[in-house]
Amino acid sequence: MPAALTSKEDVIKQLSTVFRTHGYEGSTLTLLSEATGLVKASLYHYFPKGKQDMALAVINQRSETFRREVMDPINPNLALRDQFKCMCDNLIHFYDQGRVSCSLEVFSMGQAKLLFRDYIAKGIENWILRLANMLKQGGFDEQLARQRAIDAIVRVEGALVVARAAGNQQYFIDTLNAIPDQLLAPPDQASK
Amino acid sequence: MPAALTSKEDVIKQLSTVFRTHGYEGSTLTLLSEATGLVKASLYHYFPKGKQDMALAVINQRSETFRREVMDPINPNLALRDQFKCMCDNLIHFYDQGRVSCSLEVFSMGQAKLLFRDYIAKGIENWILRLANMLKQGGFDEQLARQRAIDAIVRVEGALVVARAAGNQQYFIDTLNAIPDQLLAPPDQASK
DNA sequence: TGATTATTACCGAACAATCGGTATAATGCA
DNA sequence: TGCATTATACCGATTGTTCGGTAATAATCA
Numbered sequence: 305m306p307a308a309l310t311s312k313e314d315v316i317k318q319l320s321t322v323f324r325t326h327g328y329e330g331s332t333l334t335l336l337s338e339a340t341g342l343v344k345a346s347l348y349h350y351f352p353k354g355k356q357d358m359a360l361a362v363i364n365q366r367s368e369t370f371r372r373e374v375m376d377p378i379n380p381n382l383a384l385r386d387q388f389k390c391m392c393d394n395l396i397h398f399y400d401q402g403r404v405s406c407s408l409e410v411f412s413m414g415q416a417k418l419l420f421r422d423y424i425a426k427g428i429e430n431w432i433l434r435l436a437n438m439l440k441q442g443g444f445d446e447q448l449a450r451q452r453a454i455d456a457i458v459r460v461e462g463a464l465v466v467a468r469a470a471g472n473q474q475y476f477i478d479t480l481n482a483i484p485d486q487l488l489a490p491p492d493q494a495s496k
Numbered sequence: 497m498p499a500a501l502t503s504k505e506d507v508i509k510q511l512s513t514v515f516r517t518h519g520y521e522g523s524t525l526t527l528l529s530e531a532t533g534l535v536k537a538s539l540y541h542y543f544p545k546g547k548q549d550m551a552l553a554v555i556n557q558r559s560e561t562f563r564r565e566v567m568d569p570i571n572p573n574l575a576l577r578d579q580f581k582c583m584c585d586n587l588i589h590f591y592d593q594g595r596v597s598c599s600l601e602v603f604s605m606g607q608a609k610l611l612f613r614d615y616i617a618k619g620i621e622n623w624i625l626r627l628a629n630m631l632k633q634g635g636f637d638e639q640l641a642r643q644r645a646i647d648a649i650v651r652v653e654g655a656l657v658v659a660r661a662a663g664n665q666q667y668f669i670d671t672l673n674a675i676p677d678q679l680l681a682p683p684d685q686a687s688k
Numbered sequence: 689t690g691a692t693t694a695t696t697a698c699c700g701a702a703c704a705a706t707c708g709g710t711a712t713a714a715t716g717c718a
Numbered sequence: 719t720g721c722a723t724t725a726t727a728c729c730g731a732t733t734g735t736t737c738g739g740t741a742a743t744a745a746t747c748a
Contacts, residue, residue: 306696306697306698306741306742306743307697307742307743308696308697308698309697309698325605325606326521326605326606326607327519327521327522327605327606328522329518329519329521329522330519330520330521330522330605330606330607332732332733332734333733333734333735334732334733342697342698342699343698343699343700344699344734344735345698345699345700345701345735345736345737346697346698346699348734348735348736349696349697349698349699350697354734354735355734355735405605406657408657408661409601409657409661410605412657412660412661413517413518413519413522413597413602413660414517414518414519414522415518415522417660421663424661425661425662425663427661428658428661428662429662454658454667454670454671455651455671455674457654457658458651458654458655458657458658458667458671459647459650459651459654460654461653461654461657461658461661462649462650462651462652462653462654462655462657463650463654465598465600465601465604465650465653465654465657466620466646466649466650466653468604468605468609469600469601469604469616469617469619469620469653470617470620470621471613471617475646475650478646479646479647479650482647524706524707524708525707525708525709526706526707534724535724535725535726536708536709536710537710537711537723537724537725537726538723538724538725540709540710541722541723541724546708546709547708547709689748690747690748691746691747691748692745692746692747692748693744693745693746693747694743694744694745694746695742695743695744695745696741696742696743696744697740697741697742697743698739698740698741698742699738699739699740699741700737700738700739700740701736701737701738701739702735702736702737702738703734703735703736703737704733704734704735704736705732705733705734705735706731706732706733706734707730707731707732707733708729708730708731708732709728709729709730709731710727710728710729710730711726711727711728711729712725712726712727712728713724713725713726713727714723714724714725714726715722715723715724715725716721716722716723716724717720717721717722717723718719718720718721718722
């Protein structure tokens with residue numbers, strides 16, 4: 305067989321950028337074709353079910369990249385604060401300094417929501433669980449750990465939206481740099 | 497003329513729901529027509545430039561509704577915490593308990609971003625300024641006020657995304673209920 | 689080794705359906 | 719009547735998708 309001009313992994317990465325920039329419905333095959341350098345028929349060779357398959361491939365690749373480039377490199381022997389610092393640095397890179405949106409955001413809208421609901425929900429819940437686990441390991445009780453984990457992820461997703469809407473990536477970077485301290489703030493004594 | 501079955505304001509409200517659920521590109525004229533009960537020709541009678549006009553009307557109506565139903569009802573004589581509590585309650589209603597997304601999120605993606613960039617950016621910055629102003633009024637210094645305002649808005653937008661992605665509105669409601677205390681937390685002494 | 693056969697990567701052209709948008713005549717109220 | 723509204727029919731362009739086919743490599747076998 306002829307050697308592939310671009311690895312499938314790279315093709316998916318380019319698709320990912322288009323989907324995360326234009327959304328599922330906004331990503332036309334023309335756009336996807338231009339981004340990959342593959343003509344429409346060629347895309348159907350790699351993704352027989354078309355757009356739906358492409359989106360699914362993106363979801364899976366993002367999930368794997370998230371694990372490999374964001375969570376796995378965290379050294380569990382470091383102080384917890386340094387672990388969180390590492391995660392946030394990795395996240396800033398994972399989201400291209402806030403230039404491109406999160407696939408979990410993009411694929412939970414419109415038609416895509418119907419198609420990929422389960423994958424997206426699992427992706428979010430998994431992230432929450434992993435982060436909450438780090439906090440529990442650090443001595444936080446179960447409930448507070450989960451609460452803080454959700455809060456941090458809410459911030460990440462919100463920072464992406466605000467940065468994009470305001471047209472200023474600094475909102476994203478500043479928000480992420482503040483996350484480690486917020487995760488580790490002493491529990492509120494006077495919590496009503 | 498035949499009495500309008502629905503006021504223009506109501507029509508825009510229905511358009512708003514479609515756009516915020518399906519995104520700009522995902523909102524086809526068929527969908528918009530079904531939601532309003534108006535046939536395409538009628539939509540073009542009210543919105544001569546078509547989809548673009550409809551989206552702009554939605555942006556303006558949301559901005560006005562935000563002012564009228566979220567910010568204006570806040571009684572400036574109340575304690576600051578109660579003012580924030582009021583704002584968050586209003587926000588929960590403004591976003592239908594987290595069922596529908598924020599127009600600032602939706603219209604900052606894909607093709608819509610090119611069309612409405614300025615309106616969206618202004619919308620976000622305006623919100624930040626108004627909230628920061630409330631905090632300054634409450635004795636926070638300029639920089640911290642702005643920082644906290646951004647943080648709160650990041651949370652609101654993030655909570656909408658996470659709730660939608662996880663398919664659980666409770667994430668939105670819980671996050672919003674936690675905002676007043678976070679806005680008013682004592683400044684971090686040991687901030688490096 | 690060299691010829692043959694699969695297997696695979698990729699593409700041109702066309703498909704029906706739907707897209708956003710328009711023209712025009714009919715409708716119904718003032 | 720005059721005018722705002724809607725119904726119907728239609729437009730060209732683009733949508734996602736399919737099919738038939740080409741060319742290059744790998745595997746097989748003589």
